[in-house]
Amino acid sequence: MALLPQVNLNRTLRLVKLGVKTLLLHKLRSLLTMLGVVFGVGSVIAMLAVGTGASREAQEQIRRLGSQNIIIHSVQPQQDQTTERVRMSIYGLTYDDDARIRETIPFVSRTVPAKLIPQEARVGGRQMELRVVGTTPGWFELVERELLAGRRLQESDMVRSANVTVLTERSARRLLATEQVLGESVRIGSNYYQVVGIIRSETGGTAGGVQTPDQEVDAYIPITTARERFGDIVVRRREGSTERSLVELHQLVVEVDAIENVQAAATAIEHMLRRFHSREDYRVSVPLALLRQAEATQRTFNIVLGSIAGISLLVGGIGIMNIMLASVTERTREIGIRRAIGAKRSQIVGQFLIETIVLSSTGGLIGIAVGVTIPQVIEYFAGMPTVVPLYAVVLSLGISVAVGVIFGIYPAMRAAKLDPIVALRYD
Amino acid sequence: MPPSPATPPGTAPAATAAIVRLEDVRKTYRMGSEEVHALAGVSVAFEPGSFWAIMGPSGSGKSTMLNLLGCLDRPTSGRYILAGEDVSRMDDDALSGIRLTYLGFVFQSFNLIAQLTVRENIELPLFYLGWEPHDSARRAAELAHRVELGARLGHRPAELSGGQQQRVAIARALANDPQVILADEPTGNLDSATGKTIMELLRDLNRQGKTIIIVTHEPEIASWADHRLHMKDGLVDRID
Numbered sequence: 001m002a003l004l005p006q007v008n009l010n011r012t013l014r015l016v017k018l019g020v021k022t023l024l025l026h027k028l029r030s031l032l033t034m035l036g037v038v039f040g041v042g043s044v045i046a047m048l049a050v051g052t053g054a055s056r057e058a059q060e061q062i063r064r065l066g067s068q069n070i071i072i073h074s075v076q077p078q079q080d081q082t083t084e085r086v087r088m089s090i091y092g093l094t095y096d097d098d099a100r101i102r103e104t105i106p107f108v109s110r111t112v113p114a115k116l117i118p119q120e121a122r123v124g125g126r127q128m129e130l131r132v133v134g135t136t137p138g139w140f141e142l143v144e145r146e147l148l149a150g151r152r153l154q155e156s157d158m159v160r161s162a163n164v165t166v167l168t169e170r171s172a173r174r175l176l177a178t179e180q181v182l183g184e185s186v187r188i189g190s191n192y193y194q195v196v197g198i199i200r201s202e203t204g205g206t207a208g209g210v211q212t213p214d215q216e217v218d219a220y221i222p223i224t225t226a227r228e229r230f231g232d233i234v235v236r237r238r239e240g241s242t243e244r245s246l247v248e249l250h251q252l253v254v255e256v257d258a259i260e261n262v263q264a265a266a267t268a269i270e271h272m273l274r275r276f277h278s279r280e281d282y283r284v285s286v287p288l289a290l291l292r293q294a295e296a297t298q299r300t301f302n303i304v305l306g307s308i309a310g311i312s313l314l315v316g317g318i319g320i321m322n323i324m325l326a327s328v329t330e331r332t333r334e335i336g337i338r339r340a341i342g343a344k345r346s347q348i349v350g351q352f353l354i355e356t357i358v359l360s361s362t363g364g365l366i367g368i369a370v371g372v373t374i375p376q377v378i379e380y381f382a383g384m385p386t387v388v389p390l391y392a393v394v395l396s397l398g399i400s401v402a403v404g405v406i407f408g409i410y411p412a413m414r415a416a417k418l419d420p421i422v423a424l425r426y427d
Numbered sequence: 428m429p430p431s432p433a434t435p436p437g438t439a440p441a442a443t444a445a446i447v448r449l450e451d452v453r454k455t456y457r458m459g460s461e462e463v464h465a466l467a468g469v470s471v472a473f474e475p476g477s478f479w480a481i482m483g484p485s486g487s488g489k490s491t492m493l494n495l496l497g498c499l500d501r502p503t504s505g506r507y508i509l510a511g512e513d514v515s516r517m518d519d520d521a522l523s524g525i526r527l528t529y530l531g532f533v534f535q536s537f538n539l540i541a542q543l544t545v546r547e548n549i550e551l552p553l554f555y556l557g558w559e560p561h562d563s564a565r566r567a568a569e570l571a572h573r574v575e576l577g578a579r580l581g582h583r584p585a586e587l588s589g590g591q592q593q594r595v596a597i598a599r600a601l602a603n604d605p606q607v608i609l610a611d612e613p614t615g616n617l618d619s620a621t622g623k624t625i626m627e628l629l630r631d632l633n634r635q636g637k638t639i640i641i642v643t644h645e646p647e648i649a650s651w652a653d654h655r656l657h658m659k660d661g662l663v664d665r666i667d
Contacts, residue, residue, distance in 0.1 A: 337551075
């Protein structure tokens with residue numbers, strides 16, 4: 001009879017089977033024991049999924065602002081004494097600022113100025129409040145939106161100060177019911193504008209604290225036309241009082257030639273603006289910096305999550321170790337029998353270690369299932385975007401196995417160190 | 428207490444062909460400040476295929492003797508030669524290998540693993556020998572058949588009577604085809620009728636060539652053996 005020793009893998013596989021069988025003998029106990037790891041892994045994956053989903057959305061929004069862009073907004077300073085009576089405030093970016101940035105700041109490849117004028121638009125009986133954006137053709141290159149019909153603004157429109165407008169889809173839908181919208185005339189303020197194009201509207205809103213350049217209900221007209229028709233004074237009537245403000249440019253989008261020069265250009269712009277503005281009536285936003293900041297925030301978030309994961313898995317591991325130590329005591333006789341028959345110490349270690357690893361990695365697998373399900377539920381009920389990162393799943397499984405090894409080694413050693421003579425007599 | 432040189436004549440380690448040979452084996456335990464000589468110089472030799480009973484009152488050293496013979500313990504001094512190998516200075520791993528290769532154990536309380544079936548209990552030594560599951564299952568079935576438990580392979584120990592459990596234990600002790608079977612009070616937990624069937628089984632195995640060593644304090648059980656070794660105060664008192 002050949003008593004050939006088999007390959008190690010084969011034996012390990014049989015130990016895994018033995019471990020599974022032993023654990024199935026005490027189903028409830030095994031389940032309760034692995035619960036720590038289940039919740040540890042499950043909550044970590046779920047939290048990471050929600051966190052990654054949220055931050056990826058924020059990062060996507062910031063990226064849409066353009067990572068090579070610097071966005072400067074005019075900001076109305078806190079109501080100052082001088083304008084209190086006059087009810088006219090003068091602030092913000094000027095045409096000169098635009099020219100200076102374009103011509104003197106290094107790395108700047110182009111600037112797109114914009115005047116933002118809230119106006120009422122009418123077509124026949126329909127009317128709506130929209131935002132007139134007086135800008136240059138460059139706008140459509142920096143703020144990329146799908147052209148649905150017609151054309152965008154052109155250089156020739158600028159030169160002629162033409163009464164033409166490009167509407168966002170939402171504006172067009174609310175004003176023009178007809179199929180054929182191109183060529184229709186829209187009255188904005190006191191003038192008529194010919195609709196030459198329709199572009200896709202984006203939800204707009206803010207990204208990382210920066211107002212997106214475009215909004216859902218915009219009407220784009222050449223900036224030259226805007227200057228001529230509306231001037232630089234914006235009149236806002238509210239609560240019985242009239243508020244006038246003189247703002248030359250509301251927004252300036254500066255495109256930098258390369259990503260690595262964005263920060264330098266931004267610094268130079270801030271420097272320059274500080275010199276020419278007595279008050280801080282502008283705000284410089286750098287999407288790239290915001291992106292970096294968002295990424296850093298996520299890293300911090302991940303580190304915090306990682307620590308929580310570490311603690312919960314530590315607790316789970318201690319739970320497993322506790323049960324395994326109890327199991328070793330309970331099975332002292334079995335260990336004695338196996339040793340008397342001829343099992344080496346290392347084989348006893350292997351048996352108990354593999355049993356612990358089976359326990360912890362089963363917990364890990366269940367935890368992954370839980371952790372992948374919870375974000376789906378959150379997404380379904382709370383409408384939050386979630387992304388389960390693959391690395392989190394792989395890492396969790398690896399950590400569960402590691403927990404088994406780390407917290408299994410001591411009970412397994414205890415089992416192997418038992419004196420077979422004593423173990424055989426144990427009751 | 429000086430060790431007594433009184434080794435009874437006729438037990439001198441003469442036969443080199445002996446399967447089990449102890450040469451002036453001593454085992455000393457330290458109990459607090461006191462040294463206890465559990466074995467105080469034992470020299471015996473058992474021929475292959477012999478049937479021995481080790482007897483003696485409790486404290487005579489027979490348990491220590493069994494542990495040493497079973498390679499579960501090492502002598503403090505002296506030599507133990509099992510199947511031609513000096514095992515008295517082997518390390519734990521090597522001793523495990525010796526137990527796995529040469530020895531089979533039968534215990535008073537059967538010592539089956541409760542959560543394993545009859546077949547799995549019998550297969551245990553084969554598992555550590557690295558047998559293929561298919562081969563070891565076949566051998567376990569053969570052995571179960573041999574101890575007339577062929578129909579109980581799927582049962583767990585708790586579902587069997589004491590006599591049946593002890594027969595499973597004997598089948599397990601036979602699985603690795605050992606040269607020596609060590610039985611520690613094999614009938615101690617059984618009624619006399621069942622005990623008799625167990626002793627018959629052991630005697631049959633002896634007739635098939637196995638060396639059998641039982642430890643007992645019951646003269647009726649010892650009478651099954653061909654030789655009786657009486658121990659007293661850690662020494663061989665007499666052999667008959």
